[in-house]
Amino acid sequence: MASDQIHKAIVFAGFGGQGIMFIGQLLAYAAMDHGYHVTWIPSYGPEMRGGTANCFVVVSSDPIGAPVAAYPDVALIFNRPSFDKFEPLVRDGGLLVVNSSLVEQQTAREALDVVRVPATKIASAVGSERLTNAVLLGAMLTVEPILPITAINAALQAHMPAHRRDALAANIDALERGSQHVRKQNPELLNSLSI
Amino acid sequence: MxxxxxxxxxxxxxxxxxxxxxxxxxxxxxxxxxxxxxxxxxxxxxxxxxxxxxxxxxxxxxxxxxxxxxxxxxxxxxxxxxxxxxxxxxxxxxxxxxxxxxxxxxxxxxxxxxxxxxxxxxxxxxxxxxxxxxxxxxxxxxxxxxxxxxxxxxxxxxxxxxxxxxxxxxxxxxxxxxxxxxxxxDINTHRPDWALTGAEGRPKRMIxxxxxxxxxxxxxxxxxxxxxxxxxxxETRWIEYMTDDADYLLVGYGSAGRIAYSAVQSARRDGLKVGLLRPQTLWPFPSERLHELAGQVRGCLVVEMNAGQMLDDVRLAVNGRVAVDFFGRMGGIVPMPDEILGAIQQMQHERI
Known part of the structure; x- marks a missing residue:
């Protein structure tokens, strides 16, 4: 199944209640179902201080040693404190996906790829601010296609708990809207992707 | 499954x-x-x-x-x-x-x-x-x-x-x-001959x-x-990774052991011949194998999430055959592969 050689350390960071843990787990489920090695750990370090919740996901085609990284490859930034914390840490050449609805701050680092998505606004339009997480994941996977968004949809179908299943369609919609937003801003991505 | x-x-x-x-x-x-x-x-x-x-x-x-x-x-x-x-x-x-x-x-x-x-x-x-x-x-x-x-x-x-x-x-x-x-x-309902099951009809047992x-x-x-x-x-159990040609040996268990595994991969990419021994049993400790490996490497680096405890067991096992250095983080801080790599480079620099 998973034939591409990849190794990505991805951090999801925001407020508690923004669905940070869930969206990280969703990516982990999709990566597992796709045949990749994967680890997920909740905010479990000094970074717990300061009102942010975050989780680390490592997706790899090879067995994973460290389930954490000092300098992650990708950061999904849901709020300002998370921007302040992780923007300096993403490795050079890495990707910063920023929820521009809540983060006005721009990065001064030229070595980063930056995608700004008004994710909370888009999520509200889809039906609920609580879908911000899915909008940002859809955007991220469009720029950094380690898994097709269809794999996330399948993971939602397979692993979403029964009492949350009424939110399934909205999540799938939110993932797609996040992806669309990025593709509209970067038309060159339209040709290179098979979403 | x-x-x-x-x-x-x-x-x-x-x-x-x-x-x-x-x-x-x-x-x-x-x-x-x-x-x-x-x-x-x-x-x-x-x-x-x-x-x-x-x-x-x-x-x-x-x-x-x-x-x-x-x-x-x-x-x-x-x-x-x-x-x-x-x-x-x-x-x-x-x-x-x-x-x-x-x-x-x-x-x-x-x-x-x-x-x-x-x-x-x-x-x-x-x-x-x-x-x-x-x-x-x-x-x-x-x-x-x-x-x-x-x-x-x-x-x-x-x-x-x-x-x-x-x-x-x-x-x-x-x-x-x-x-x-x-x-x-299935639950094993058989009770061994020392177990306290009620002494009716048999001699009493005592624990x-x-x-x-x-x-x-x-x-x-x-x-x-x-x-x-x-x-x-x-029952001594351990895992080895790239120890065959190693010049330096990392020793770590649990999370520190798997993070050390990443450090070995980074070190190898930099051309440093580093291997890993990860004890799976902390007691019994793989002392004999460590002693053996100490005879073929230039140095050992023990990695732990403490101030150096297994370090004692490694030193006892190595018994002076080779230098044993230590890298640890405390207080709940998880060591990063880059830090471990830095410690390996320092060891290599100091122990040429």
């Missing part, structure tokens, strides 16, 4: 259920609580015993009682709670009954914090509690190993009638990874840890030591 995405603590709990756990006694403490939480639902569902005790002192003594009947039983805790269990652990060990106890280690000393640590290494490997013995100590470095070692722990405990401690740091307890659970085993006569106590000590010798000859 297919792989599931499982949290370390939950994986241990479910593996214990499937290994035929009949009774669990415990008290909640972070970062171990999901283990107890999972069993609080699963055990009653299966008609088995789940009992939340009033304290860790109570839990370990309830365990002592259940084990005395020959049942598969266990408890779990995290560092401060594990300290409270010391007396009971020593009694269980002295009574020659099989027991399984899980310690999900957190920052210390004292109440410390809830973050991952390996600060209990001395406590678990020297003798959990007072007296003169060693428990078998299993140190998983992944969720799959946490599952496999849980099943193994019950088997080893019963085979040797000995105490087995599963010692993991909070990171392994909190992490989710794809892993495969074992098939459900005790009290020997007031010195000769009687020493005889028990000798028996324990003879058993420990057999265990160390047969």
């Amino acid at each position: 297919t792989k599931q995405l499982l949290k370390g603590n939950v994986a241990i709990a479910e593996a214990a259920v499937r290994a035929g756990l009949e009774a669990y006694f415990g008290y909640p403490i972070t970062p171990q609580t999901e283990l107890l939480e999972h069993l609080s639902a699963r055990m009653p569902e299966l008609g088995r015993v789940f009992l939340q005790a009033e304290s860790e002192v109570a839990a370990i003594n309830m365990l002592y009682g259940a084990l005395s009947t020959g049942a598969r039983a266990m408890t779990s805790s995290s560092s401060p709670g594990f300290s409270l269990m010391q007396e009971g652990l020593s009694y269980i060990a002295a009574s020659d009954i099989p027991g399984v106890v899980v310690d999900v280690m957190r920052g210390g000393p004292g109440l410390g914090n809830i973050l991952p640590s390996q600060g209990d290494y001395f406590q678990v490997t020297r003798s959990a509690g007072h007296g003169d013995y060693r428990p078998i100590v299993l140190a998983p470095a992944s969720v799959q190993e946490a599952i496999d070692f849980t099943v193994l722990a019950f088997d080893l405990a019963e085979q040797y009638r000995h105490l087995v401690i599963i010692a993991l740091d909070g990171l392994i307890g909190q992490m989710m990874e794809p892993a495969e659970l074992p098939p459900m085993r 005790s840890s009290l020997y007031l006569q010195a000769e009687a106590q020493e005889a028990v000590n000798r028996r324990t030591q003879a058993r420990l010798k057999i265990i160390s000859e047969n």
Whole structure:
């Protein structure tokens, strides 16, 4: 199944209640179902201080040693404190996906790829601010296609708990809207992707 | 069976259920609580015993009682709670009954914090509690190993009638990874010939840890030591990675061991010949193999999430054959592969 050689350390960071843990787990489920090695750990370090919740996901085609990284490859930034914390840490050449609805701050680092998505606004339009997480994941996977968004949809179908299943369609919609937003801003991505 | 995405603590709990756990006694403490939480639902569902005790002192003594009947039983805790269990652990060990106890280690000393640590290494490997013995100590470095070692722990405990401690740091307890659970085993209703099952129609049996006569106590000590010798000859477990041509050897267990694995990969990309020995049993310790490897490398670097505890065992094993350096983080801070790589480079620079 998973034939591409990849190794990505991805951090999801925001407020508690923004669905940070869930969206990280969703990516982990999709990566597992796709045949990749994967680890997920909740905010479990000094970074717990300061009102942010975050989780680390490592997706790899090879067995994973460290389930954490000092300098992650990708950061999904849901709020300002998370921007302040992780923007300096993403490795050079890495990707910063920023929820521009809540983060006005721009990065001064030229070595980063930056995608700004008004994710909370888009999520509200889809039906609920609580879908911000899915909008940002859809955007991220469009720029950094380690898994097709269809794999996330399948993971939602397979692993979403029964009492949350009424939110399934909205999540799938939110993932797609996040992806669309990025593709509209970067038309060159339209040709290179098979979403 | 297919792989599931499982949290370390939950994986241990479910593996214990499937290994035929009949009774669990415990008290909640972070970062171990999901283990107890999972069993609080699963055990009653299966008609088995789940009992939340009033304290860790109570839990370990309830365990002592259940084990005395020959049942598969266990408890779990995290560092401060594990300290409270010391007396009971020593009694269980002295009574020659099989027991399984899980310690999900957190920052210390004292109440410390809830973050991952390996600060209990001395406590678990020297003798959990007072007296003169060693428990078998299993140190998983992944969720799959946490599952496999849980099943193994019950088997080893019963085979040797000995105490087995599963010692993991909070990171392994909190992490989710794809892993495969074992098939459900039937509960073993057979009770061994030492178990307290009610003496009606047979001579009475006694389980005790009290020997007031010195000769009687020493005889028990000798028996324990003879058993420990057999265990160390047969149950020492470790994993090696790229040690064949290594100039430098990393030694680490649990999370520190798997992070050291990443450091080996980085070092190799930089052209540094680094290998890893990851002990899976902290007692018995892979001393002989370490001694052997010490003869072929230029230096050893011990990596731990403490101030240097296994370091003592590595130094004893290496016995001066080669320099042994140390890299550790404390307080719940998880070492990063880059930091370990830096320590290797420094060692290489200083020990050319």
